[in-house]
Amino acid sequence: MTTEFEGVRTLLARYCRYLDDSRFDEWTQLFTPDGLWVLGEREYCGREAMHAYMRQLRRDRPAWRTRHVCTNLVIELDGARGGVTSDLALLAREGDAPWAVTSLGRYYDRIVLQPDTASWQFEERRLVVQ
Amino acid sequence: MNDIDAIRNTIARFCQHLDSRRFKEWSETFTSDGVFGRYDGRQAIYEMILGGELNNRPELKRQHAVTNSVIEIRGSTAEATSDLTMYDKVGDGPITVRLGRYYDRLEEQPDGAWLFRERRLEWTD
Numbered sequence: 001m002t003t004e005f006e007g008v009r010t011l012l013a014r015y016c017r018y019l020d021d022s023r024f025d026e027w028t029q030l031f032t033p034d035g036l037w038v039l040g041e042r043e044y045c046g047r048e049a050m051h052a053y054m055r056q057l058r059r060d061r062p063a064w065r066t067r068h069v070c071t072n073l074v075i076e077l078d079g080a081r082g083g084v085t086s087d088l089a090l091l092a093r094e095g096d097a098p099w100a101v102t103s104l105g106r107y108y109d110r111i112v113l114q115p116d117t118a119s120w121q122f123e124e125r126r127l128v129v130q
Numbered sequence: 131m132n133d134i135d136a137i138r139n140t141i142a143r144f145c146q147h148l149d150s151r152r153f154k155e156w157s158e159t160f161t162s163d164g165v166f167g168r169y170d171g172r173q174a175i176y177e178m179i180l181g182g183e184l185n186n187r188p189e190l191k192r193q194h195a196v197t198n199s200v201i202e203i204r205g206s207t208a209e210a211t212s213d214l215t216m217y218d219k220v221g222d223g224p225i226t227v228r229l230g231r232y233y234d235r236l237e238e239q240p241d242g243a244w245l246f247r248e249r250r251l252e253w254t255d
Binding site: 003005069071072073074075076077085086087089100101102104106130 | 131132135138139141142143145146149191193194195196197215217219225227
């Protein structure tokens, strides 16, 4: 029997997996329709804005690949809502260059459990780079 | 909250508090009689960290990334081992890595929280 905590861990794992595999449609579906994604100072509200950012990034750096290494999850749940903080070590490579740790940061999440799918989504995910 | 999830939260909070330089909150992941290496008691642990790099080198950015936790719970005590990948970045310099392993004993508190009764870090060098 999966607990809710496992569902939350799976949400965070899918976020990393879909981004690293450039599965942008599935990645945006991890957010609520009016979800908010914040990268430092920049805010992207809604799935289309997030998707557009990723498409632009892929146009600008077509040979750029990432591995999001996410650890240290602190999960606090209150019924069908919750908050999560976690650490990110972002590994990246451009073309055939070696993988390198390019940045360190922390995610701050507000999450909500959708009753129809019994799965968690991000209402807001904020990345603060160290 | 299951015990295992509370234990994972404590293991993660240790890292987040430390890296964010929240030394008081970090020391409170230990029981008041907790032991960290050769430091005995929460107060001694707290004083130790105030003398450490994170409190004395503001240009240092650090992430204690903990993975691969193997946790065994027996009633109101638990043992855990975890891997540490510690990333350091000084100013605009490159990110360097050190590896270690944590060996823990945790105890459940009256309020349901799980805290470190004993933690030992062995560097993998």
